[in-house]
Amino acid sequence: MGILNVTPDSFSDGGRFVSKDAVRRQVDAMVAAGADMIDIGGESTRPGAPEVSLQEELDRVLPVMEWVKSHCDAYVSVDTYKPQVMKESIALSVDMINDINALESDGAVELVADSGVAVCLMHKKGTPKNMQANPVYENGVFNEVFKYLAARADACVQQGVKPEAITLDPGFGFGKTLTHNIELFERLEMFSELQYPLLVGVSRKRMIGELLGDVPVDERVIGSVAAASLAALKGAKILRVHDVAETVQALKVTMALL
Ligand code: 9MG
Numbered sequence: 001m002g003i004l005n006v007t008p009d010s011f012s013d014g015g016r017f018v019s020k021d022a023v024r025r026q027v028d029a030m031v032a033a034g035a036d037m038i039d040i041g042g043e044s045t046r047p048g049a050p051e052v053s054l055q056e057e058l059d060r061v062l063p064v065m066e067w068v069k070s071h072c073d074a075y076v077s078v079d080t081y082k083p084q085v086m087k088e089s090i091a092l093s094v095d096m097i098n099d100i101n102a103l104e105s106d107g108a109v110e111l112v113a114d115s116g117v118a119v120c121l122m123h124k125k126g127t128p129k130n131m132q133a134n135p136v137y138e139n140g141v142f143n144e145v146f147k148y149l150a151a152r153a154d155a156c157v158q159q160g161v162k163p164e165a166i167t168l169d170p171g172f173g174f175g176k177t178l179t180h181n182i183e184l185f186e187r188l189e190m191f192s193e194l195q196y197p198l199l200v201g202v203s204r205k206r207m208i209g210e211l212l213g214d215v216p217v218d219e220r221v222i223g224s225v226a227a228a229s230l231a232a233l234k235g236a237k238i239l240r241v242h243d244v245a246e247t248v249q250a251l252k253v254t255m256a257l258l
Pocket residue numbers: 041045079098099100120122169171172199200201202240
């Protein structure tokens with residue numbers, strides 16, 4: 001899964017707007033490099049990022065989605081927790097809803113259940129604004145995340161989401177310290193017990209920077225690829241990454257030699 005953040009800071013046209021050509025070039029590059037799915041997001045979820053209005057998010061995401069769907073065969077997911085964005089994406093035949101809020105927003109489960117679209121349910125503690133302010137897991141991070149994902153998947157199935165539509169994600173970096181992230185990674189293969197495919201996103205995240213001695217974002221590619229390869233070995237079926245070519249190459253070699 002290649003990450004496409006349709007935000008002015010990712011694809012600046014030199015000012016406050018997103019450059020359409022730059023977005024299209026990035027999609028083409030990710031697909032050529034081997035991405036099976038493009039994850040389109042219009043609001044950054046990194047810690048402390050500002051919220052974006054509903055209209056702004058729709059304006060950023062929908063035209064790109066329409067273009068990707070008509071232009072290539074890659075699956076398309078939409079990274080959103082807003083039911084209205086989900087609804088309008090479903091109308092454009094989006095393939096997966098990637099929800100960091102695990103369909104907890106009002107009306108989200110019903111939309112996904114009624115449409116039959118696939119969904120990724122992710123764990124997070126707190127909100128992107130406050131989630132890194134001293135997160136605490138009294139019963140251990142693995143136990144809490146595992147129980148939460150099991151309960152959310154059950155609740156969604158009870159409300160009509162087909163089990164085969166569900167993917168789960170422990171949400172690395174979402175309300176987790178480096179120690180929490182390491183504990184989760186150590187036991188990553190145990191999430192397979194839940195019988196749902198697993199999505200892992202660690203690409204260029206702070207945990208990679210910290211493990212390398214606080215290196216900046218643009219020096220986290222090799223560390224991210226190493227972590228993605230290990231996640232695949234531990235059973236992850238979808239890897240959410242910025243650096244598609246590098247990750248695909250590492251996965252090909254890892255899996256061939258396994
Ligand atoms: C939107 N987003 C940012 N990080 C993510 C992660 O780790 N998983 C998923 N599913 N989405 C993410």
